[in-house]
Amino acid sequence: MLIDIVLDAFGADKAPEPEIKGAIRACRHLPVRVHLVGPEPELRPLLEQHLGNQHELPIVIHHASERIGMDEKAAQAVRAKKDSTMRVGLKLVREGKAAGFVTAGNTGAAMATAKMVLGALDGVDRPALSTIMPTVSRTPSVLLDVGANVDCDARNLVQFAKMGEIYARSVLKIDNPRVGLLNIGEEEGKGNELTKEAYPLLKALPLNFIGNVEGRDIFNGHVDVIVCDGFIGNVALKTTEGASRLMRDLLRESLTSTLKSKVGALLSRQAFNAFRKRLDYTEYGGAPLLGLRGVCIIGHGSSNDNAIYNGIRVAAEAVKTQTTEAIAREFAGQIPARPTHDAGEAAGGSIPYHDQSAH
Amino acid sequence: MLIDIVLDAFGADKAPEPEIKGAIRACRHLPVRVHLVGPEPELRPLLEQHLGNQHELPIVIHHASERIGMDEKAAQAVRAKKDSTMRVGLKLVREGKAAGFVTAGNTGAAMATAKMVLGALDGVDRPALSTIMPTVSRTPSVLLDVGANVDCDARNLVQFAKMGEIYARSVLKIDNPRVGLLNIGEEEGKGNELTKEAYPLLKALPLNFIGNVEGRDIFNGHVDVIVCDGFIGNVALKTTEGASRLMRDLLRESLTSTLKSKVGALLSRQAFNAFRKRLDYTEYGGAPLLGLRGVCIIGHGSSNDNAIYNGIRVAAEAVKTQTTEAIAREFAGQIPARPTHDAGEAAGGSIPYHDQSAH
Incomplete structure (x- = not known):
């Protein structure tokens, strides 16, 4: 029933606070389950603290030990950091455990990692970053x-x-x-x-x-x-x-x-x-990287919790409306071979999707 | 003593009023003689009207029968209109009767005409429009x-x-x-x-x-x-x-x-x-087209009299500071063969140049 969205918990300049707050807000108001990715020992106590008694919210943590900095050279960082929040997060999408990925981190590294981990849809020569x-x-x-x-x-x-x-x-x-x-x-x-x-x-x-x-x-x-x-x-x-x-x-x-x-x-x-x-x-939720085998939204480094919330909202909307599937059809004349878990179900149209309504 | 600047009297969207007013103001406050180019039967009575009793101001009219419109295709207009205000005005610069040209007309046509009439300095492959x-x-x-x-x-x-x-x-x-x-x-x-x-x-x-x-x-x-x-x-x-x-x-x-x-x-x-x-x-006076055998300033179509005044001011400043000669030296290692009348003299440094001071 819920749309699974991965959130890089250590993307934004002021991470992970905007990510934690944005994720909590998204889980309260949108039909999403948020998969927060980051160093668990650091992330869990902060999440618990912000959650307070809202233990019912569908937020899960996935451990990743490395963070790619804003000033790191993309190609080098992607090669060197095998356990980065971006790579671990995007793998969750590739493995079908989630349908979309959101980060406010290093744009170059996010693009390179997404292209490497998810890959382009058949027939798409070059995925495109859109603002x-x-x-x-x-x-x-x-x-x-x-x-x-x-x-x-x-x-x-x-x-x-x-x-x-x-x-x-x-x-x-x-x-x-x-x-x-x-x-x-x-x-x-x-x-x-x-x-x-x-x-x-x-x-x-x-x-x-x-x-x-x-x-x-x-x-x-x-x-x-x-x-x-x-x-x-x-x-x-x-x-x-x-x-x-x-x-x-x-x-x-x-x-x-x-x-x-x-x-x-x-x-x-x-x-x-x-x-x-x-x-x-921050209302627009970031830049979609279009043409990949999965939804990928890249936000501004200065993202606050509202920007993160909207990034998750936009990613969920892209999953719900089957943007990836539509692009795949346009380019290959068929649905891509690799299924995007939950996406098809969630996007089936039978589940009400409340944009900003209360949970 | 005065720097001779040609002004296309029929360039701006609301021409020739901004041009006439801007020219009068320039002649009152700057050490310039303005050569207004346009259809004389139309231009002279308007100029007389705006001049009132300021008959001592150094403004002269040069007749040109045709005007290039804002929406005309540049290449075509330049070919077809042999007696355009732009072509007649730029010829005055080429013939050494003035040192700079200012227009608020069709940018494409102005660039094409300037390149054709003035030509590029030796060694300059492509004159460049600068904002x-x-x-x-x-x-x-x-x-x-x-x-x-x-x-x-x-x-x-x-x-x-x-x-x-x-x-x-x-x-x-x-x-x-x-x-x-x-x-x-x-x-x-x-x-x-x-x-x-x-x-x-x-x-x-x-x-x-x-x-x-x-x-x-x-x-x-x-x-x-x-x-x-x-x-x-x-x-x-x-x-x-x-x-x-x-x-x-x-x-x-x-x-x-x-x-x-x-x-x-x-x-x-x-x-x-x-x-x-x-x-x-309007304070910046327009875009210089650099690399030509003479000063050429192209203003915005919506230029008002202040923009025209500043266009003339900037053109005079470029003449006074020998911008063309400096570019020529840079590219050819020498002063260009063709003298730019008045420019050398006016730019000699011995003539006081009052930016916005009263005449």
Whole structure:
């Protein structure tokens, strides 16, 4: 009945507190069983402490002795740390003991470990890291790839389009998602060699391809799925982060220097918080790595418990809506050979799925 | 004594009013003579009207019968319109009648016309469009290329680094500018084929190369000149525009819904305006197209008179500081054969240059 989700308990910068709190909240409000992975001697007393008398909650601990740090080089860490929280956690998914994996750890290491342990679905050349971006409308957009793959070819972009479209439909609940090619002009024929080659291939797909879009369209609600090479997407993502931080800093400075009175300061703080909430990445739950044999969500290192909660929520939603199975069908014309335990059952549609309702 | 600057009078969306007002202000406050280019029968009465009794101001009109629209395809417009304001204006620079050109018109058409009419300096493979980006510090950063060249090779990036560094030193007055390579990670060896190839070449240059930088560094004051392929730069620029617009919209919404009282609304408007001023692109005067035989500044289509004024100011500053000559020396080891009329004289250093002081 419950959807089994693995959570790397030692991913976030402030781990394991955000993970423990997020997991407890998820177990209280979502139909999930959370498998916390980390050094048990350290993790168990902390979990017990936070649980208090909520012993009925479906949280289990799986021991893993090693943690991959944020500043470690991915390839090296993945090779050297055979008993990392990431590897142990992803093995649980591979073995069918859980259907999804969530981490707020080192993105490079998470991608490398997930590709190694889970593997790509048949027909998927390169799994793609996708971010969910805020827009002026209430529906966010999906940008992919944002750094899993650089030096992509046109065929890769076509695969990203298909996977992003499925994710937008299943997890974000967007009907007939508009898919756009990130480019430097709107007219067909614009762009670099890659986008010129990809355009006709995307146009030929049986999905709602709306043509070229530009950087500003990521946020203006004109497109739902934005496809690009991983280098471009990563630059776009980090540029957005930088521009947002600059604007927040300047705004804070401007508000505090202008609104000198106490009432002004109070009002401005309220406005600023409301504003911040609309842009809050923690609501989106992290970046799905699409195209793997299992659900994998990678959150920001600065994730708090709300971000972790939403990471688990999104992973469970992807399992419930059979995103992996849909991508597998799209690419291979059939359900993948390896079953994802619990996923099929939980996603059968007969189990009520309460998004944020109380347990 | 005066620096001759050509201004496309029919560039901006609301032309020619911003151009006429900006030109008048420039002539009153800067040591410049402005050559307004446009259809004389339409332009002269408007200029007379705005001038009033300031007949002593050094503004002259040059007739050009055609205007290139914002939505026209660049290549086609440049071919078809032989008497466009852009072509006539740039010819004045080529013929030595002026030292710099400013337009707020169609960027693609301006780039194509400038390359055709002025030509690149010896040794410059591809002139680069550079934007000036706001940062948390008082000094902006320079990002190039932002769309003049896609599918760049490592040699192109090296040239962009040299040109951007000279511009940052001469026009932005940055001592020993820090030059960074826009990439998706900070460590050497990160990135795509292009950045991996460019890194050692940049490292070998006799300038202050600080290695790889990421999208967020454009704004955080850690780097002064950011070098990238034109496709990447254009995506970064337009993503910044989109993210800024989203944040402004959400902020406005948040402020108006939170600050209900009149005093709150007044306070918030003040704060918002102060904030907006810090991010105001009109202060930067537009994007220089570097590497040509003459100064060429391309402003935003939405330029107001302040943006035009600053475009003229920046063009004059580039002439005065001999940016073109410095780039020519860097690339060819010598001053270019073709003299840029007035530039040498005006830039001699003996003429006082009053930035914003009254005439």
